[in-house]
Amino acid sequence: EVQLLESGGGQVQPGGSQRLSCAASGFTFSSYAMSWVRQAPGKGLEWVSAISSSGDNTYYADSVKGRFTISRDNFKKTLYLQMNSLRVEDTAVYYCAKEGPQPPDYFDYWGQGTLVTVSS
Amino acid sequence: SYELTQPPSVSVSPGQTASITCSGDKLGDKYACWYQQRPGQSPVLVIYQNSKRPSGIPERFSGSNSGNTATLTVSGTQAMDEADYYCQAWDSSTDWVFGGGTKLTVL
Numbered sequence: 001e002v003q004l005l006e007s008g009g010g011q012v013q014p015g016g017s018q019r020l021s022c023a024a025s026g027f028t029f030s031s032y033a034m035s036w037v038r039q040a041p042g043k044g045l046e047w048v049s050a051i052s053s054s055g056d057n058t059y060y061a062d063s064v065k066g067r068f069t070i071s072r073d074n075f076k077k078t079l080y081l082q083m084n085s086l087r088v089e090d091t092a093v094y095y096c097a098k099e100g101p102q103p104p105d106y107f108d109y110w111g112q113g114t115l116v117t118v119s120s
Numbered sequence: 121s122y123e124l125t126q127p128p129s130v131s132v133s134p135g136q137t138a139s140i141t142c143s144g145d146k147l148g149d150k151y152a153c154w155y156q157q158r159p160g161q162s163p164v165l166v167i168y169q170n171s172k173r174p175s176g177i178p179e180r181f182s183g184s185n186s187g188n189t190a191t192l193t194v195s196g197t198q199a200m201d202e203a204d205y206y207c208q209a210w211d212s213s214t215d216w217v218f219g220g221g222t223k224l225t226v227l
Contacts, residue, residue, distance in 0.1 A: 035216065037163075045155070045163065045206050047216035059215050062121075095162060104210040106153040106168040113162055 002026040002109045004096050009114030016086050016118075022079040022096030022111055030054075030074035033099040035107060036081050038092035048094070049081065052103070064090075086118045122211035124219035131225045132197045140222045142190040142207030150209045152190035154183060157221075158203045166205075167192060194224070202226045 008020040020036070035050040049070040050059040058070050069082040079096050093115050097107035125143045132138035142152060152170050155163035165174050167183035170190065180195045190209075194201050207219040 037216075037218075044204075044221040045157075045208075045218040047218065050215065061215070100168065104216065106151070106165060106208065107155075107163075108165050108168070108174065110162040110164070 002098065004098065004109060004111035006094065006096055006111045006114040009094065009116045011117045011119060012086055013120050014086060014088055014118055017082070017084045018086060018116055020081040020083070020094055020096075020114060020116070022081075024077045024079065024096075024098070027098070027109075029072075029077040032101070033103040033105070034072060034079045035097045035099060036070060036079075037095045037097050037107070037110075038090075039095070039113075040089075040092040043092075046092075050099070050104075051079070083116070086116075088118050090116065091118045092116060122209075122214045122217050124207055124209060124217055126205075126207060126219040126222045128220070129223045129225065131227055132194070133227055134199060135196055138194045138197050138201075138224055140192045140194075140205050140207075140224065142192070142219045143188055144190075144209060144217075145188060147188050147190055147209060148186045150185075150211065152183070152185045152207055152209050154181075154190075154192045155206045155208065156201075156203045157206065163206065197224075197226055199226050 005023045036048040067085045071080045093113040095113045096111045098109040099105045154167040157163045170185040171183045
């Protein structure tokens with residue numbers, strides 16, 4: 001059974017940093033591209049960042065480019081999102097999502113999400 | 121940048137058919153997929169590659185994509201289908217893009 005378990009959320013002040021993690025199990029982690037998708041309170045889904053299966057290629061939404069960094073550790077089967085220079089508008093539930101077998105592709109599994117609140 | 125447009129809400133009576141549209145420039149040239157999100161839960165993939173259903177998704181969910189519009193159809197709608205539905209596609213200019221979401225209400 002595929003499981004994705006996010007952690008690292010919490011409250012942070014504007015301008016601060018936060019690192020999210022997503023522990024994967026139930027599939028060959030190193031074979032699949034992964035993404036982070038966020039959802040602000042009461043709003044829709046917004047793709048944030050993606051990384052190839054090897055980690056060699058990364059992609060970012062314009063809204064986070066230059067502030068967020070996605071990475072992965074295929075030995076630890078863990079996906080990361082380093083978030084710097086956080087803004088109030090970054091407040092959201094952050095989901096990690098597994099891509100389908102032919103990237104760029106749909107997201108076939110999602111984690112339960114972790115809430116990041118940026119507030120003073 | 122590429123955008124996908126969905127109606128904010130759709131209402132349907134139990135047992136009837138609901139159709140949710142997703143519009144984007146030449147969307148029919150891309151693969152569209154759909155996610156269901158019940159309140160307080162994570163999104164669940166219900167349709168991928170325009171019309172394919174993942175394992176475990178009921179047959180009453182179907183999809184199509186042509187021209188500028190992708191459509192999610194829920195036949196014989198049940199109370200448990202009440203949720204938010206999001207379309208999604210990939211475009212080279214904006215990478216992964218989601219529609220704004222449609223709230224399906226089963227009256």
